[in-house]
Amino acid sequence: MKQYWKQTTVALSAAALTACMLPCMTSAQTVPCPVLSRNCPAYAGNGQASSANDEHYFSFWFSNAPDYLAYDLSAASQEERSRVILAWYNATGQYDPSILNGGSTNGVPSAYTIEINDAPGGTYPEDGWQVVDTVTGNTLHSRQHVIDLNGTANWVRMSISEGDGKSGGSISLQMDIHSAPEGKLDSWIFFGDSITAGGMMNCYGSPFAELVHAIDSKYFPAQENGGIGGIFSTDGKNNIDRWLASFPGEYVSVAYGTNDAWGNQTGAEKYYENTVYMMEAILASGKTPVLPTIPYATESGVNTYLDDYNAMVHKIYEEYPQVVKGPDFYSFLKEHPEHLSADGVHPSSEGYAAMRQLWAETMYENVYTAKGDTTEHPTTPAPENRNTDLNGDGATSVVDIVLLQKYLFNLEQLTPAQYEIADYSLDDVVDAFDLAFLKRIVFHLYQ
Numbered sequence: 001m002k003q004y005w006k007q008t009t010v011a012l013s014a015a016a017l018t019a020c021m022l023p024c025m026t027s028a029q030t031v032p033c034p035v036l037s038r039n040c041p042a043y044a045g046n047g048q049a050s051s052a053n054d055e056h057y058f059s060f061w062f063s064n065a066p067d068y069l070a071y072d073l074s075a076a077s078q079e080e081r082s083r084v085i086l087a088w089y090n091a092t093g094q095y096d097p098s099i100l101n102g103g104s105t106n107g108v109p110s111a112y113t114i115e116i117n118d119a120p121g122g123t124y125p126e127d128g129w130q131v132v133d134t135v136t137g138n139t140l141h142s143r144q145h146v147i148d149l150n151g152t153a154n155w156v157r158m159s160i161s162e163g164d165g166k167s168g169g170s171i172s173l174q175m176d177i178h179s180a181p182e183g184k185l186d187s188w189i190f191f192g193d194s195i196t197a198g199g200m201m202n203c204y205g206s207p208f209a210e211l212v213h214a215i216d217s218k219y220f221p222a223q224e225n226g227g228i229g230g231i232f233s234t235d236g237k238n239n240i241d242r243w244l245a246s247f248p249g250e251y252v253s254v255a256y257g258t259n260d261a262w263g264n265q266t267g268a269e270k271y272y273e274n275t276v277y278m279m280e281a282i283l284a285s286g287k288t289p290v291l292p293t294i295p296y297a298t299e300s301g302v303n304t305y306l307d308d309y310n311a312m313v314h315k316i317y318e319e320y321p322q323v324v325k326g327p328d329f330y331s332f333l334k335e336h337p338e339h340l341s342a343d344g345v346h347p348s349s350e351g352y353a354a355m356r357q358l359w360a361e362t363m364y365e366n367v368y369t370a371k372g373d374t375t376e377h378p379t380t381p382a383p384e385n386r387n388t389d390l391n392g393d394g395a396t397s398v399v400d401i402v403l404l405q406k407y408l409f410n411l412e413q414l415t416p417a418q419y420e421i422a423d424y425s426l427d428d429v430v431d432a433f434d435l436a437f438l439k440r441i442v443f444h445l446y447q
Helices: 010-021 194-199 208-215 233-245 268-284 300-319 329-335 349-368 398-408 416-422 432-445
Strands: 042-044 061-064 067-072 083-089 109-117 130-135 142-148 155-163 170-179 187-192 222-227 251-255 288-291
Touching: 042 061, 061 067, 067 170, 083 155, 083 222, 109 142, 130 142, 142 222, 155 170, 187 194, 187 233, 194 222, 194 251, 194 349, 208 222, 208 349, 208 398, 233 251, 233 268, 251 268, 268 288, 268 300, 288 300, 288 349, 329 349, 349 398, 398 416, 398 432
Parallel strands: 187 222, 187 251, 251 288
Antiparallel strands: 042 067, 061 170, 067 155, 083 142, 083 170, 109 130, 109 155
8 A cells, every 4th residue: 555644765766856856057147056055054052043944944043142043064065165145034024124114123133244164064163253244234134145165164154243223132034055156146036015025935835946946956046035015116216226235146026016006106107217227227236137017906996007007017128128027917817816815906825826936937938048058858748638736726837846846855745646646657656756757747838
């Protein structure tokens, strides 16, 4: 009888899964930046340091300033850790509460240093730390830092002197260290209003990074959610230069317009001027702008004006060919209004999940493969007359890939019915070969 509650053929599955999941280099201009710090030895003065770098983005390291979070990266090769991205994340709902009246942070590190150490791995070093970056007066709920380790430093530490603006203040964060070879960094930030704020946190469901990784396991982008509820394109224009100065990555999405259009508060021309300013600021900073369409809404106060505003998005596409076209959320939600919540503007939780999936699929097509990736992707069609929808949402997609990956890593269970579906290779065993088969199915469906 099949054992649905555990992996079978462990030796074969582990070997095949390792081959399937390890990052590899391609000729794409966007260089894969795999995570080096997942479950590496983690140290802190207080709290459970391992909660900051496990596979669950909904778990956090909690402490009070002053304190530190340090990772032993000695298991990574010198090449992998010659240059890295340190990305830390806090669960405060707004990217920058300082621009909102009454906005507050929740455990955000407000003053800290980034430090490295050449000491051998295995024992936490008490001295020998070298400061490579210093931040004071921080109000952002996430940050990224590109650090040269020169292949000699084995340790990276974030030493936090203030949390929520004061010594003794609380600290709550996750922290990833990504390998960052020379070239375009696989690093993203998503600026926008409440729709972005509610949908693009990496601790909500399967995040953008995991969905991209599910499509192509070479990639695991660093990602920040730059969403702030209730703001307009004017707020984005007024703050974009300051925000860009804090973001060392490559891809910058700008997704305002819903609040502008709600009651036609700014006017489509003003929205266009603000968005053009942001596109030009991103280009001037040497980064790549990404612009999705403004999402469809059934609320008449928004819906009445959306055509005029989205006409400005398409005008920008024509005038600025350097701008990467983001997902067409207008068409997607117009075709699937069931993904909207009761207010007819904000997506439901299922809608947010669908939007993240569309982000991953669209960016894989418009950024990763469009930048020169010559990897051959299999196109085997789904078997006829077979149910391939693993999670039962009515579609075979990257969400099913994520579920199967989590099962193979012993992170989630499969029901007996799901186990039967997941045996794509029809050999009575669910293993990495079934994962590869499912990926071929999904890639075919979305080509």
